Amino acid sequence: MQFIRDIYQAARAASRPVISFEFFTPKTDAGERRFFAEIMPQLAVLRPDYCSVTYGAGGSTRGRTFDMVEQIQRDFGIPAMAHLTCVGATRENIRGLLQEARARGIQNLLALRGDPPEGAERFEPAAGGFRYAVELVRLIREVGGFSIGVAGFPEGHPECAEGKLADWRYLRSKVEAGADFVLSQLFFDNTWFHEFRAYLTGELGVRVPVVPGILAILNGRQLQRLTSLCGATVPKAVRDRLVELDHDDAAAAEYGIELAAQQCADLLERDVPGLHFYTLNKVRSTRAVLRRLGLRS
Numbered sequence: 001m002q003f004i005r006d007i008y009q010a011a012r013a014a015s016r017p018v019i020s021f022e023f024f025t026p027k028t029d030a031g032e033r034r035f036f037a038e039i040m041p042q043l044a045v046l047r048p049d050y051c052s053v054t055y056g057a058g059g060s061t062r063g064r065t066f067d068m069v070e071q072i073q074r075d076f077g078i079p080a081m082a083h084l085t086c087v088g089a090t091r092e093n094i095r096g097l098l099q100e101a102r103a104r105g106i107q108n109l110l111a112l113r114g115d116p117p118e119g120a121e122r123f124e125p126a127a128g129g130f131r132y133a134v135e136l137v138r139l140i141r142e143v144g145g146f147s148i149g150v151a152g153f154p155e156g157h158p159e160c161a162e163g164k165l166a167d168w169r170y171l172r173s174k175v176e177a178g179a180d181f182v183l184s185q186l187f188f189d190n191t192w193f194h195e196f197r198a199y200l201t202g203e204l205g206v207r208v209p210v211v212p213g214i215l216a217i218l219n220g221r222q223l224q225r226l227t228s229l230c231g232a233t234v235p236k237a238v239r240d241r242l243v244e245l246d247h248d249d250a251a252a253a254e255y256g257i258e259l260a261a262q263q264c265a266d267l268l269e270r271d272v273p274g275l276h277f278y279t280l281n282k283v284r285s286t287r288a289v290l291r292r293l294g295l296r297s
Helices: 004-013 029-044 062-076 091-103 133-143 164-177 190-203 220-230 236-244 249-269 284-293
Strands: 018-023 050-053 080-085 108-112 147-152 181-186 210-214 274-278
Touching: 004 018, 004 147, 004 181, 018 029, 018 210, 029 062, 029 284, 050 062, 050 108, 062 080, 080 091, 080 133, 091 133, 108 133, 133 147, 133 164, 147 164, 164 190, 181 190, 181 220, 181 274, 190 210, 190 249, 210 249, 220 236, 236 249, 249 274, 249 284
Parallel strands: 018 050, 018 274, 050 080, 080 108, 108 147, 147 181, 181 210, 210 274
Antiparallel strands: none
16 A cells, blocks of 8 residues: 555646545444445545545544554555544553554554543543654654654644644644644635645745645534534634525535535645545535546546
């Protein structure tokens, strides 16, 4: 399987965007079986360059994450990336996970601090663990043999009291520690991403791919739930439209497709290195956006 850093490099040489999909880990074995029987085959037809699999709240699905990454690579031949967080793990725990990943043919990791476990108001590192994602990046690079992605926040991390410019400087430190690419949190106004990317690549001299994360809205309820977790701002025009469509989920999903396609078209005009789709383990919206862009038939 390819390193994701090499995928971005090859796509850049070919003047084409990298298309990637993110999946969450189902909570049950039955849910995982359904994912591989129904959802993954339909999305695999769209030929993503790679996929990523989340780690679950508080690292609760770490075993399932590795299982899914391994199966995506084995059964579909698509490079896959496992999310890895600092939550509830010591340095030695993480070393053990890196050894396991390597043994299972997993060579791409998204290094994250992670969200607090359910019921905790704020993140606290485990005794002997890491407080910041940059420490995790350093350890992965020290162990070696992995391509490393990190997360970036176009509006600044919601917990960074110093503001978004300080948060972006912290992001540069993760790149300096060994990160190969940056995947952004979702956003709904491209102005935020353009400012974010320009500051990283201009003021801070970041030279790795900075990739926008795209979410096609399904309905207002889903959007409210997701943005409350990640801190992304929803523009007033989008909020107002979703209120109008509150009792028509089909129309809301169609609006979400239209909005995401408009975002992506503008981003591609600005020569972004790729588009990373938060699929929510759904098929229709991601497929429709790619078809509207003419990126997949």
